[in-house]
Amino acid sequence: MADLATPFAVRTAATLRVPDVVKDGPLPLAEIAHRCRAVADPLGRVLRFLVHRGMFTEPEPDVFGPNDASNALRSDLVDGPCAWLDLDGAVGRADLAFVELVEQVRGHHPAYPAAFGRSFWEDLAHNPQLSDSFDTLMETKTQGIAPLVASAHDWSRYARIADVGGGKGVLIAEILRQHPQPRGVLVDLVGPARNATAYLQEQGVLERAEVVAASFFEPLPVRADAVVICDVLGDWDDEDAAQILRHCGQALEPDGRVLIVELLPDSDRMATFTEMDLRMMVYVGGRMRDLDRTQQVAAAGGLSVEDFTPLDNGYAIIECRCER
Ligand SMILES: C[S@@+](CC[C@H](N)C(=O)[O-])C[C@H]1O[C@@H](n2cnc3c(N)ncnc32)[C@H](O)[C@@H]1O
Structure with a gap:
C-alpha cells in the first residue's frame, strides 16, 4: 500500500506511451527508447521493474513486449486510464501535489500551490496544453x-x-x-x-x-x-x-x-x-x-x-x- 516505485514506474510508462509503442509485439529497448524519446538505460530499468510486477514482457534480454496489463494502458482506449496517469496532463500532474499532503494536513500550506507555485486553476490558465x-x-x-x-x-x-x-x-x-x-x-x-x-x-x-x-x-x-x-x-x-x-x-x-x-x-x-x-x-x-x-x-x-x-x-x- 505504501510503495511509490510501482505507481511512478507505471505513470512513466504511460506518459512515454510505451504501451502504444510495443502494442504489436516485442521491440528492442533501443527502438522503444527512440520512439518514446527517452534514454535507453533508465527506460530499460523502469520496464524490467514493471515486468517483475506483471506489466510488459521481456522475452529476451533488452527486448520488451506487450501483455494484458500494458495493453490496458494504451492511449487509444476510450475511457482508459492512460490520460489520467499522464504526468504531462492536468490530473497526472496534479497527483504529484500529494507529496505536500502531510504539510496540508499539518495546516502549513495547501498542497498544489506548494508543489507548483500557483493554484491549479492559475496553472491551467497559464498553460493551454x-x-x-x-x-x-x-x-x-x-x-x-x-x-x-x-x-x-x-x-x-x-x-x-x-x-x-x-x-x-x-x-x-x-x-x-x-x-x-x-x-x-x-x-x-x-x-x-x-x-x-x-x-x-x-x-x-x-x-x-x-x-x-x-x-x-x-x-x-x-x-x-x-x-x-x-x-x-x-x-x-x-x-x-x-x-x-x-x-x-x-x-x-x-x-x-x-x-x-x-x-x-x-x-x-x-x-x-x-x-x-x-x-x-x-x-x-x-x-x-x-x-x-x-x-x-x-x-x-x-x-x-x-x-x-x-x-x-x-x-x-x-x-x-x-x-x-
Ligand atoms: C470539474 S470541471 C467540471 C466541468 C463540467 N461541468 C463537467 O462536469 O464536465 C470544473 C469546471 O469549472 C470551471 N471553472 C473553474 N473556475 C471557474 C471560474 N472562476 N468561473 C467559471 N468556470 C470556472 C473549469 O474551467 C471547469 O470547466
Missing part, C-alpha cells in the same frame, strides 16, 4: 454521466438552460439533444469556452446554444430559467461554493431553478467518494459533500433545496429554488 488536457478528461468523465442527467429531469420545461462551469459542453449538448425545445448557454473560463464552441458545433447543437466566457465569482452575464452546475462545487470550499451558488441564483428568471449535479456519498461507493474528497483537497482546496452539507452551502448562497433525484451512478440532481 494543460487546460486542454483537463477539458478532455472532463469530457470523458461527463460522457459517462450526461445521458443519465439529461433523462432524469424534465429539462423541456425550461426555455433557456445555463450550464455554469460547463467545461467543453458535454452535459448541455446531451440535454439539448434529448430535449429539442430549450436553448442552452454555457458559461466557463476563456480556455474551456473556446473548446466548447467547437464541441457544440461538432455535436450539432450550436444553433441552439451560445458560449459565454466569464467567471462564476462575478455576477453571471446571462439569464436562464434553469442553471445546471455539474461537478463544480466539489472544487471549492464552502464559502466559495456558496458564492458561486448565489451568482447562479441571481441569474435565474422568476420561478427558475438551480440544478446541482454532484456525486453524493453512499455505502456502496465510499472508496470512490473519499478518494475524490482527498483529490479535491489536494488539487484545489475543495471538498466533496453529503446532501446535508450541500443544503447548508445552498442556503448560504440564498437557495433552498426543494427536490432531490438520485441517479444510478451515485450522482444526484439537487433542485433548488432561489430565496429572493
Whole structure:
C-alpha cells in the first residue's frame, strides 16, 4: 500500500506511451527508447521493474513486449486510464501535489500551490496544453454521466438552460439533444469556452446554444430559467461554493431553478467518494459533500433545496429554488 516505485514506474510508462509503442509485439529497448524519446538505460530499468510486477514482457534480454496489463494502458482506449496517469496532463500532474499532503494536513500550506507555485486553476490558465488536457478528461468523465442527467429531469420545461462551469459542453449538448425545445448557454473560463464552441458545433447543437466566457465569482452575464452546475462545487470550499451558488441564483428568471449535479456519498461507493474528497483537497482546496452539507452551502448562497433525484451512478440532481 505504501510503495511509490510501482505507481511512478507505471505513470512513466504511460506518459512515454510505451504501451502504444510495443502494442504489436516485442521491440528492442533501443527502438522503444527512440520512439518514446527517452534514454535507453533508465527506460530499460523502469520496464524490467514493471515486468517483475506483471506489466510488459521481456522475452529476451533488452527486448520488451506487450501483455494484458500494458495493453490496458494504451492511449487509444476510450475511457482508459492512460490520460489520467499522464504526468504531462492536468490530473497526472496534479497527483504529484500529494507529496505536500502531510504539510496540508499539518495546516502549513495547501498542497498544489506548494508543489507548483500557483493554484491549479492559475496553472491551467497559464498553460493551454494543460487546460486542454483537463477539458478532455472532463469530457470523458461527463460522457459517462450526461445521458443519465439529461433523462432524469424534465429539462423541456425550461426555455433557456445555463450550464455554469460547463467545461467543453458535454452535459448541455446531451440535454439539448434529448430535449429539442430549450436553448442552452454555457458559461466557463476563456480556455474551456473556446473548446466548447467547437464541441457544440461538432455535436450539432450550436444553433441552439451560445458560449459565454466569464467567471462564476462575478455576477453571471446571462439569464436562464434553469442553471445546471455539474461537478463544480466539489472544487471549492464552502464559502466559495456558496458564492458561486448565489451568482447562479441571481441569474435565474422568476420561478427558475438551480440544478446541482454532484456525486453524493453512499455505502456502496465510499472508496470512490473519499478518494475524490482527498483529490479535491489536494488539487484545489475543495471538498466533496453529503446532501446535508450541500443544503447548508445552498442556503448560504440564498437557495433552498426543494427536490432531490438520485441517479444510478451515485450522482444526484439537487433542485433548488432561489430565496429572493
Ligand atoms: C470539474 S470541471 C467540471 C466541468 C463540467 N461541468 C463537467 O462536469 O464536465 C470544473 C469546471 O469549472 C470551471 N471553472 C473553474 N473556475 C471557474 C471560474 N472562476 N468561473 C467559471 N468556470 C470556472 C473549469 O474551467 C471547469 O470547466
